[in-house]
Amino acid sequence: MIVLFGIFLLTLMVITxxxxxxxxxxxxxxxxAGIFSLLMAANFFLLDAADVALTxxxxxxxxxxxxxxxxxALTAEHERAASANRLLALGxxxxxxxxxxxxxxxxPRFGDPEAPVHQHVAPWYLERTPETIDIPNxxxxxxxxxxxxxxxxxxxxxxxxxxGVLFLFGAKPRRKAGPPRLAAHEPGDGLRHYLIPRVxxxxxxxFILLFGLYVQFHGEYGPGGGFQAGAIVAAAVILYAxxxxxxxxxxxxxxxxxxxxxxxxxxxxxxxxxxxxxLGGSFLDYSVLTANPVTGQHIGILLIEVGVGITVTGVLxxxxxxxxxxxxx
Amino acid sequence: xxxxxLYHYWIFAVLLMIGFYAVIAKPNLIKKLIGLSIFQxxxxxxxxTMGKVDGGTAxxxxxxxxxxxxxxxxxxxxxxxxxxxxxxTTALGLGIVVRIKEEYGSIEEHEIQEIDRQ
Amino acid sequence: xxxxxxxxxxxxxxxGGAFVFIGGVGALRMPNLYTxxxxxxxxxxxxxxLIIAGxxxxxxxxxxxxxxxxxxxxxxxxxxxxSNALASAALLAGLRPGxxxxxxxxxxx
Numbered sequence: 001m002i003v004l005f006g007i008f009l010l011t012l013m014v015i016t017x018x019x020x021x022x023x024x025x026x027x028x029x030x031x032x033a034g035i036f037s038l039l040m041a042a043n044f045f046l047l048d049a050a051d052v053a054l055t056x057x058x059x060x061x062x063x064x065x066x067x068x069x070x071x072x073a074l075t076a077e078h079e080r081a082a083s084a085n086r087l088l089a090l091g092x093x094x095x096x097x098x099x100x101x102x103x104x105x106x107x108p109r110f111g112d113p114e115a116p117v118h119q120h121v122a123p124w125y126l127e128r129t130p131e132t133i134d135i136p137n138x139x140x141x142x143x144x145x146x147x148x149x150x151x152x153x154x155x156x157x158x159x160x161x162x163x164g165v166l167f168l169f170g171a172k173p174r175r176k177a178g179p180p181r182l183a184a185h186e187p188g189d190g191l192r193h194y195l196i197p198r199v200x201x202x203x204x205x206x207f208i209l210l211f212g213l214y215v216q217f218h219g220e221y222g223p224g225g226g227f228q229a230g231a232i233v234a235a236a237v238i239l240y241a242x243x244x245x246x247x248x249x250x251x252x253x254x255x256x257x258x259x260x261x262x263x264x265x266x267x268x269x270x271x272x273x274x275x276x277x278x279l280g281g282s283f284l285d286y287s288v289l290t291a292n293p294v295t296g297q298h299i300g301i302l303l304i305e306v307g308v309g310i311t312v313t314g315v316l317x318x319x320x321x322x323x324x325x326x327x328x329x
Numbered sequence: 330x331x332x333x334x335l336y337h338y339w340i341f342a343v344l345l346m347i348g349f350y351a352v353i354a355k356p357n358l359i360k361k362l363i364g365l366s367i368f369q370x371x372x373x374x375x376x377x378t379m380g381k382v383d384g385g386t387a388x389x390x391x392x393x394x395x396x397x398x399x400x401x402x403x404x405x406x407x408x409x410x411x412x413x414x415x416x417x418t419t420a421l422g423l424g425i426v427v428r429i430k431e432e433y434g435s436i437e438e439h440e441i442q443e444i445d446r447q
Numbered sequence: 448x449x450x451x452x453x454x455x456x457x458x459x460x461x462x463g464g465a466f467v468f469i470g471g472v473g474a475l476r477m478p479n480l481y482t483x484x485x486x487x488x489x490x491x492x493x494x495x496x497l498i499i500a501g502x503x504x505x506x507x508x509x510x511x512x513x514x515x516x517x518x519x520x521x522x523x524x525x526x527x528x529x530s531n532a533l534a535s536a537a538l539l540a541g542l543r544p545g546x547x548x549x550x551x552x553x554x555x556x
Contacts, residue, residue, distance in 0.1 A: 003332070003333045006333050006336075006337070007332075007333065007336055010336060010337065010340040011340075013340065013344065014340060014343055014344060014347070017343075017344055017347045017348070017367050018347060020351070020363060020364075020367065021347055021350060021351045021355070021360075021364065026357070026359055026360070029359075029360065029363055030363065033363050033366065033367070036367065036370070037370065040370050040373070040374065043374070044373075044377055047377050047378060047380070047381045047400070048380075048381055048382075048385055048386055048387045048388075048400035049377045049380065049387070049400070049404075049405045049408070050387040050389070051387075051405055051409060052373070052377060052405050052408050052409055052412070055409055055412050055413070056370075056373070056412055059412055059413065059416050060366075060370070060412065060416070063416060064366065064416055064419060067416075067419065067420055067423055068359070068362075068363070068419075068423065070423075071359065071423040071424075071426060071427055072359065074427045074430065075358075075359065075426060075427060075430040075436050076357075076359075076430070076435075076436055079355070079356075079357040079359075079360055079437075080356070080357070080437050086354050089350060089353050089354035090350070090354070092353075093346045093349060093350045093353075094346075096346055096349070097342050097343060097345075097346040100341075100342035100345065100346075101338075101339055101342045104335065104338035104339060104341075104342065105335075107334075107338060107379075109331065109334060110331065110333060110334020110335070110337065110378065110381065111334065111381050111382055111383035111384075111385075112382075112383070113382050113383060113398075115379070117379050117380065117401060117403075117404070118382060118401050121403060122401045122402065122403045125402060125403065126388065126399055126402070129390075130390065136389050136390040136391070136392070137388075137389050137390075138388040138389065138390070138399070138402040139388055139389075139402045139405050139406055139409070142402055142403065142406045143406045143409060143410075147406060150406075150410060151410065154410045154413055154414060157413075157414050157417050158413060158414075158417050160417075161417030161418065161420055161421045164421045164424065165420055165421060165424040168421075168424040168425065168427075168428055169424060169427075169428075171428075194532070194535055196528055196531045196532075197528055197531065197532045197535075200524055200525065200528040201528075203524070204521075204524065204525070207521075221389075222389060223387070223389070225409075227409065227412075227413050312413070315417075319420045319424075322424070323423070323424075323427070326427065
């Protein structure tokens with residue numbers, strides 16, 4: 001039964017991807033990309049990757065679609081017809097597909113517990129997590145503690161992307177002289193004149209924020225963690241910005257606060273690492289943070305996940321504001 | 330189960346190449362970025378498929394249930410990082426596309442190259 | 448008793464699936480945006496209610512049932528709102544409810 005479901009989802013993904021490439025209407029392509037991400041998230045769930053499914057759904061299907069739509073509003077909505085000579089590209093793609101498919105026959109059997117990937121480090125992590133860290137979610141344990149250094153790098157990548165976008169949009173657009181665009185309402189007004197989305201949105205935003213906090217702090221006991229929580233909280237703030245208007249959202253969460261969040265999360269993460277060094281352990285060693293090493297691990301993981309969540313929230317909201325507040329040239 | 334495993338890998342190959350085709354053959358910059366994100370998703374599919382274990386569940390210890398078979402947590406950790414890095418680069422890429430549109434007036438590759446040549 | 452629960456779940460899940468399928472057929476066959484959306488959104492919401500009810504019967508009296516009820520409430524609030532927003536956007540863009548699909552609109556994606 002699961003086999004059928006898996007095959008169905010995968011086939012649907014290929015059909016969606018083909019539709020994305022083929023359509024010339026960019027808005028359609030972006031919405032189909034959101035659908036593609038959601039199908040991918042469902043497939044991840046079938047493959048026992050609960051954390052990854054949550055992240056793909058929140059970030060791939062949610063935030064990514066919003067960013068693409070923001071960029072579409074500032075650029076073009078239609079794609080010009082592609083130029084002629086695409087046969088070479090099609091040929092290269094077809095040959096490479098066949099080569100990769102030929103290579104897949106060499107892979108170990110799907111689900112084989114004796115496959116090489118399950119042999120070295122993974123059983124060690126699964127063994128050591130209950131004794132050293134004692135939290136139920138092994139993925140969070142590996143992400144935050146055993147491989148905490150990689151996650152530090154990831155937070156800095158998010159930080160750099162945020163800095164990059166703010167830097168790119170720091171230059172004001174050169175306005176071409178011309179008649180001002182007439183709109184049915186002021187552009188900065190949000191959805192003020194649309195009652196139903198506004199009422200329902202205002203009803204839902206507190207619960208979305210609550211859910212974001214739940215995912216943040218429940219990441220050790222179930223699927224969740226800083227990245228997903230950051231995306232969910234950012235989604236709530238973006239919803240508020242859409243409903244009440246850019247200006248109001250920037251009054252509630254000013255850009256200086258967002259800059260503080262962006263830098264503060266990464267700072268918190270680094271500070272926990274340095275605190276470990278100052279207390280006698282190595283960088284990002286949480287077991288020296290308190291007298292009991294297991295409690296130290298808990299505190300360390302909690303603090304760095306908060307740092308991750310704060311940075312991701314700040315960056316995603318800043319990027320959204322950068323796109324949304326940009327006047328169309 | 331054998332068919333399902335092979336099917337996952339074949340779909341990975343097909344999605345990889347669909348995304349790659351969009352990057353190399355479509356002149357529109359935003360289409361290229363969407364193709365790149367499809368490419369990345371295909372790679373995620375490959376890694377997570379490799380991590381599945383027969384009869385396993387998500388790698389979360391349930392209290393009171395002993396001797397559980399878990400799927401491999403390591404590919405999941407790697408792909409979690411990869412998804413976030415992917416959205417970061419997409420956001421930066423979209424920022425660059427918007428600035429290109431403001432400076433050149435177009436986001437079609439051949440038109441930008443035309444303007445550059447002048 | 449478990450057999451009755453199973454049968455009830457089967458019936459609810461199949462009905463939910465049938466509703467979603469009907470919605471899909473409607474979204475394809477209807478002539479313009481408003482009728483398509485009418486078909487898709489009504490049947491989607493009904494299908495979601497039935498499917499989640501069927502799964503709740505399977506979950507029994509546990510925390511999962513409460514979570515499913517929360518998800519159902521969320522869907523009941525957001526799905527019709529999304530359709531309303533879509534219809535408002537279409538009206539604002541100038542598409543009148545009487546028109547058939549505009550000739551330049553992309554078909555077959």
